[in-house]
Amino acid sequence: MRTLITTIFVLAFLPLVSLAQIYTGEAPTETSKQDDEPNEQQSKGGAFKTSFVHLAYFMPSMTPKQSYPYGPFKNGSAPKWGLMFESGAIRFFDENFMFNGVGNLGLYSSFGFGASIHDFNEPENFEGVKVPFFFADLKLGPDLRLEFIDFAKVDLYANIGVLASYGGFVGNINQDDTFYKPTKPVIAFQTGLGLNVALGRFVLGLQYTMANGGYEFDVSEDPAVYPDGPDEETQQYDVNLNSLRLHIGIYTEKRRR
Numbered sequence: 001m002r003t004l005i006t007t008i009f010v011l012a013f014l015p016l017v018s019l020a021q022i023y024t025g026e027a028p029t030e031t032s033k034q035d036d037e038p039n040e041q042q043s044k045g046g047a048f049k050t051s052f053v054h055l056a057y058f059m060p061s062m063t064p065k066q067s068y069p070y071g072p073f074k075n076g077s078a079p080k081w082g083l084m085f086e087s088g089a090i091r092f093f094d095e096n097f098m099f100n101g102v103g104n105l106g107l108y109s110s111f112g113f114g115a116s117i118h119d120f121n122e123p124e125n126f127e128g129v130k131v132p133f134f135f136a137d138l139k140l141g142p143d144l145r146l147e148f149i150d151f152a153k154v155d156l157y158a159n160i161g162v163l164a165s166y167g168g169f170v171g172n173i174n175q176d177d178t179f180y181k182p183t184k185p186v187i188a189f190q191t192g193l194g195l196n197v198a199l200g201r202f203v204l205g206l207q208y209t210m211a212n213g214g215y216e217f218d219v220s221e222d223p224a225v226y227p228d229g230p231d232e233e234t235q236q237y238d239v240n241l242n243s244l245r246l247h248i249g250i251y252t253e254k255r256r257r
Contacts, residue, residue: 046095046255046256047092047093047255048092048254048255048256049089049090049091049092049253049255049256050092050106050252050253051087051088051089051251051252051254052086052087052089052090052110052196052203052250052251052252053086054084054086054112054203054205054247054248055083055084055085055086055247055248056083056086056112056114056207056245056246057081057082057246057247058082058083058084058114058115058116058243058245059079059081059116059243059244059245060079060082060133060135060241060243061079061240061241061242061243062078062116062240063078063239063240064237065212065238065239065240066238068235068237069226069229070219070226070230071180071217071219071237072118072168072170072215072217072219073237073239075121076119076121077118077119077121078118078119078121079116079117079118079119079133080116080117080118080119082115082116082117082132082135083114083115084112084135084245085113086110086111086112086247087110087111088109088110088111088139089108089109089110090107090108090145090155090157091106091109092145093106096145099146102146102148103144103146103147105143105144106142106143106145107140107141107142107143108139108140108141108142108143108157108159108194109139109140110138110139110159111137111138112135112136112137112139113134113135113136113137114134114135115132115167116132116133116135117132118132118133118168120168120180122170122178123225126172127172127173128171128172129169129170129171130169130170131168132167132168133165133166133167134166134167135163135164135165136164136165137161137163137164137190137209138161138162139159139160139161139190139192140159140161141157141158141159141160141161142157142158143156144156144157151199151200152198153196153198153251154196154197154198155194155195155196155198155205156194157193158191158192158193158194159191159193159194160189160190160191160192161191161192162188162189162190163186163187163188163189163211163213164185164186164187164188165185165186165188165213165215165241166185166186167182168180168182168215169181172222177220177223177224178220178221179220180217180218181217181219182215182216182217183216183217183218183234184216186213186214186241187213188211188213188241190210190211190241191209191210191211192207192208192209192210193207193208194206194207194208195207198251200251201250201251202248202249202251203247203249203250203251204247204248205246205249206245206246207243207244207245207247208242208243208245209242209245210242211241211242211243212238212239212240213238213239214236214237214238214239215236215237216235217237218232218233218234219233219234220233
């Protein structure tokens with residue numbers, strides 16, 4: 001009963017309040033544009049982060065420092081093609097402050113992983129398992145952004161980091177005469193340069209990375225093909241891992257409120 005009485009009282013009181021406002025000449029207040037401006041400025045100012053996801057056509061050189069007659073890096077072997085997935089971010093700590101508001105400096109960071117299909121230069125009648133070389137890397141470095149219009153951005157960056165690689169296993173399913181068995185992963189220091197051109201959220205770019213890695217394999221060659229080849233011995237290979245990566249991807253931007 002009390003709830004019913006209270007409800008009736010409120011419904012009856014609200015029209016009286018409205019009439020009182022009209023009688024005294026009080027106009028309803030409107031939200032001024034000035035109240036909205038600080039929020040808009042806050043959304044545009046301060047630190048912000050550009051996140052990205054790239055899919056790259058990955059072309060590592062995989063060339064040994066010297067000529068090898070046997071093993072996964074013997075004469076005639078070479079990478080065919082590869083793919084690498086990369087994700088990361090570019091962090092900026094303020095709005096554009098260089099070149100009359102066109103340029104900015106940020107911090108680039110990324111993580112990537114992928115694989116490279118390899119031609120081991122085996123005979124055409126070879127029947128066996130061939131495993132590609134797998135790669136993963138972490139990179140960090142400075143980024144220079146040029147932003148002439150909101151829709152178009154250009155990022156120039158350099159980076160240093162760590163490159164890891166493993167794979168290259170080859171095994172003959174008919175006999176044990178031919179196999180290349182990796183014994184440990186490769187960990188190498190990596191440096192690089194990159195360029196991204198973003199149109200809205202769509203980005204095109206390229207990277208060139210530089211690294212050298214020491215691979216180690218247990219190697220055995222088919223004596224029918226290589227009469228003088230090794231019969232299961234451990235060999236080390238000093239390999240050039242420089243690579244060119246052509247990528248496409250997307251950008252997403254988040255600003256600190």
